[in-house]
Each structure stands twice: as C-alpha cells, then as structure tokens.
Amino acid sequence: MPPRNHTLANTNVIVDRTNNTIVLTREFTASRELVFEAWTQPEHVARWWDASGNRLKSCEIDLRPGGAFRFVHQGSPEIPPFAGTYRTIAPPGELVFDAMGSIGKVLLQDIDGTTLMTVSIACASAAHLDQFLQMGVDEGTSQTLDNLVAYLGGLKR
C-alpha cells in the first residue's frame, strides 16, 4: 500500500468512560442518502468494511428491525465475522444495531451538502470497552508526538 499522510487525522475518536461509549466522527463529501446506502446495501458494505482494503468474503443483510446481518472477512479465519441484529432503520439519518454485545449507532447529519457521520459504540461495561479498544492493537505501531497532539485535538471537539 502506498504511504498515506495521516498527520491530519480524518477520524476522531472520543472514549467516554462515564457511559462506556466510544464515539467516532468523520466527514464525507457525499449526501446522507449515499452514506446510508453504503452502510445498508451488501454490495456496498462488502467494498469498504474490511480495514485492510479486501472485499468481504460474504455480506448478508436483512434490512428490517430485528433482521440479522453478517459481514465475513476474506482469508483471515482469526478475524471473527461482524454479525448482529438491526434495531432502528431510519434513512437517511439513523441506523442502530446490536453487535458483539454492544449497541452501534450511526448518525448522519447534513452540513451544507456534506455528511457528518457519528458512529457510537455503547459497551455493556468498562471491561467490554477495553476489549473493544484492544481489537485494533495488533495493527499498532510507534506513536509520535504529532499523533498525540492530533489526539488531544480530537478530545477538545
């Protein structure tokens, strides 16, 4: 993969220890309708969900409250499928689901034609929250002061 410049972080993470919730925010230059579609149509989810850039091996979505979804990664049996059940489907602004013992909520706000996406992951306990955060640790590398400043910038918002 070509090196990407991550000095300016596009994705902010806030860890809310009081409510055991992780909140991720990101802006997209696309309409809410399009972003909602990308989250809820299997042919689209399959193209972006895997952080490594691979297409999903399979992606099943039963888009209705109580309906199940299952995202299966390619090749790596050690990565468990991301599976759960939909709670709320309210296009183009809100999608709520249960997955891996937590409640995921995707909120899409229109800001002059661009979309502010807020993904919150509400965990059942502090231990569960730590478990969630640790899932990305294997990809971790060394930390620079620049990243730290960017992180503090994220906290301030």
Add this chain to the structure above:
Amino acid sequence: MEIDGTDSLTLVFGALADPTRRAILARLTLGDADVSELMKPFNLTQPTISKHLTVLEKAGLVTRGRDAQRRPRKLVATALKDVADWVEPFRRQWESRFDNLDSHLSSMKKKEK
C-alpha cells in the same frame, strides 16, 4: 500497554472526561503554568482550578515544578502517550475502514451520474 495498566488508565480517562481539565492539559502542552496563570484563560476561581489540578495530578498527568513560590504545573507527556497508544491503533483501524468508505462513496457518485 499491559492489561495491568488498566487501573491507572481508568484514572487517566476519568481525568480526561472533563472538558476543563482537557483544556488545562492543552494549555500545559504550550509550557508550564502556575494556578494564577491557569485561572486567567479559563475564568475560573482558584479553588476550582486547584480541584481540577488535583484530579490531573492523581491521574499522573500533571506534576508540580520545583519553584516553591510559583509551584508551576507541568504536563507528564508519558502518561498521555499511554492513553494515545491505547486508543491510536483502534482509531487507525477505523480510519482505514472509513477511508475505504470515502473512496467507495466517490465511485457510487460516479455511477449515479
């Protein structure tokens, strides 16, 4: 980060949960400051600032300088680095995922046209 570091991390996250304390930390990244210097930008009373500083000190995020008269507070960069190390890989994973989403949205837009 070892698992047994979680307890001290809990203190750190508790300290970071308050916006005023985060603002104090952000101010201390620019240089040491004593209580009166911290009072001014935040428009807070001396006891309030001291209360926040106590929380930050207990979490190991801030220490007191040597100057006994001024007692300037100093940022403990390593403690913050622990927090950033903890969260950063998680953030990066989601960033990759959302980068993928971003480029996929562009291709969706092209098809719509």
